[in-house]
Amino acid sequence: NPEKLNLHGEERDLTIFFSDIEGFTTLAEGMSPLDVVSLLNEYLTAMTDIIFEFNGLLDKYEGDAIMAVFGAPVDQVDHATRACRCALKNQKVLNQLRVKWHQEGKPEIRVRIGINTGNVVVGNMGSTMRFDYTVIGDNVNLAARLETANKIFNSGILVSETTAKLAEKSVVSRKIAKLKAIGKSVYTDVYELLADKVTDTAAEIEKAYKAKEVYEEADKCLMERDFAAAERILGVYLRDNEDDKTAKFLYNKVKGFLLVPPPADWENVVTQDNK
Numbered sequence: 627n628p629e630k631l632n633l634h635g636e637e638r639d640l641t642i643f644f645s646d647i648e649g650f651t652t653l654a655e656g657m658s659p660l661d662v663v664s665l666l667n668e669y670l671t672a673m674t675d676i677i678f679e680f681n682g683l684l685d686k687y688e689g690d691a692i693m694a695v696f697g698a699p700v701d702q703v704d705h706a707t708r709a710c711r712c713a714l715k716n717q718k719v720l721n722q723l724r725v726k727w728h729q730e731g732k733p734e735i736r737v738r739i740g741i742n743t744g745n746v747v748v749g750n751m752g753s754t755m756r757f758d759y760t761v762i763g764d765n766v767n768l769a770a771r772l773e774t775a776n777k778i779f780n781s782g783i784l785v786s787e788t789t790a791k792l793a794e795k796s797v798v799s800r801k802i803a804k805l806k807a808i809g810k811s812v813y814t815d816v817y818e819l820l821a822d823k824v825t826d827t828a829a830e831i832e833k834a835y836k837a838k839e840v841y842e843e844a845d846k847c848l849m850e851r852d853f854a855a856a857e858r859i860l861g862v863y864l865r866d867n868e869d870d871k872t873a874k875f876l877y878n879k880v881k882g883f884l885l886v887p888p889p890a891d892w893e894n895v896v897t898q899d900n901k
Contacts, residue, residue, distance in 0.1 A: 635749035635762075640697040641709040641789060642746065642761060642769035643682065645673065645716065645739045647690040653733050665727075666690060669735055672723060673716050680712040685760055695761055698748045706743045706792035713739045713783045714797065714822045740773030741785040742766075743792060771807040772816060775898050779803065780871035783819040790817035796824055798831060800838035801845070802872055808898045818872055836863075841873055848880060849894050853887070856880045 647653070647669070654662045670687065677684055677694045681702065685693040696712075697705030716739065724734040744765030751760055772784040779802055790799045798821040805816045821834035840863040847856035860877040864870065 635747040635751060637745055638698060638748050639744065640695055640746050640748060640761060641705045641741060641743040642766050643677075643692075643694040643696065643709050643713065643739070643741050644770050644773040645692045645713075645737050646773055648736045648738060650690040653735070657733070661732075665732055665735070669720075669723070672719055673737075676712055676715050676719060679715075680708040682708065682712055683759075686758070695748070698761070699759065706741075706789045707796045709741050709743075710783075710785060710789065710793040710797045710799075710819055711822050711824065713741060713785075714819055715825075717782050737782070738773050738776035739783040740769050740771065740775065741783070741789050742769035742772060743786065743789040744768070767809070768807060768814065771810070771898065772814075774900070775805060775807065775816065777900075778875075778896060778898065779818070780875050781818045785817050785819060787815040787817060790819075797822055798834040798838060800841050802841065802876075803845075803896045804894060806895055806897045808900065813895055837867070837870055837873065841876060844873075844876060844880070845894075848876070848883075851887070853880050853883045857884060 657665070669690075670692070673692060674684055677692070680696070681700075683695040683698060685695050694709075694712075696702060696709040702708060716737065720735065720737055727734055742765050744763075746761045746763035746765050748761045749759065751762065752758055768786060772786065776782060776784050781802065784802075785793075785799065787801070790801075793799075797819055799817040799819050801815055802818050803816055804813045806813050820837055821831050823831060826834075840859060844856040844859045847853070847859065857877065857880045860873055860880065864873060864877060867873065
């Protein structure tokens with residue numbers, strides 16, 4: 627509709643998706659510019675195809691980062707579910723690409739993803755001569771903070787509680803912490819996505835539920851200051867699940883509290899200090 631090609635914005639509830647490559651600057655230092663571009667294009671093509679598969683809107687590329695929106699411009703009642711399933715498939719396809727890249731002697735890219743659902747302003751924004759269809763608002767900023775917060779927990783996909791609750795019929799997630807995101811005055815309950823109930827195998831879903839049960843049980847012990855019980859639960863679990871880096875994060879935290887217990891008025895909140 628040509629009449630809509632003007633600057634405007636409207637408030638809508640949408641789901642915002644951010645992804646970024648871990649340590650891309652360091653990775654690029656050991657490669658020629660042409661090799662970097664070739665690898666990046668292969669990666670971005672695969673990830674973008676998946677975003678389109680779930681009918682997401684590619685908002686922009688920022689170097690190696692991807693920003694996408696679900697629920698606009700066309701309404702989607704299940705935009706949170708689409709974003710979560712998209713993120714899980716991104717990571718699954720990336721696992722397959724890493725095998726290929728390893729065989730070709732290329733760096734094995736790893737990616738962090740953050741997702742949040744909430745009220746934002748969406749529309750054409752910019753100057754009167756050039757503008758983009760995009761989203762702005764505090765909920766966009768939170769999605770970006772969740773992407774970088776993966777560094778804290780050694781996780782791959784972090785979503786807000788709002789997103790997790792909206793998508794819970796289709797994905798398995800676990801609450802991993804109460805986060806004070808940088809620049810935010812209120813805490814956010816953050817969840818890690820573990821499995822897609824629609825497409826993953828029964829074994830993958832069962833493993834995800836086990837990871838959820840163990841982590842949340844150990845975290846409950848942590849809240850009750852029963853650090854020994856939390857260490858025992860996680861220690862047994864990690865013997866057979868060494869690849870669960872987020873559980874290892876909690877395990878190391880518990881071991882630290884066994885050596886130096888927190889003060890009596892301690893709150894189990896993780897503070898994000900860096901973007």
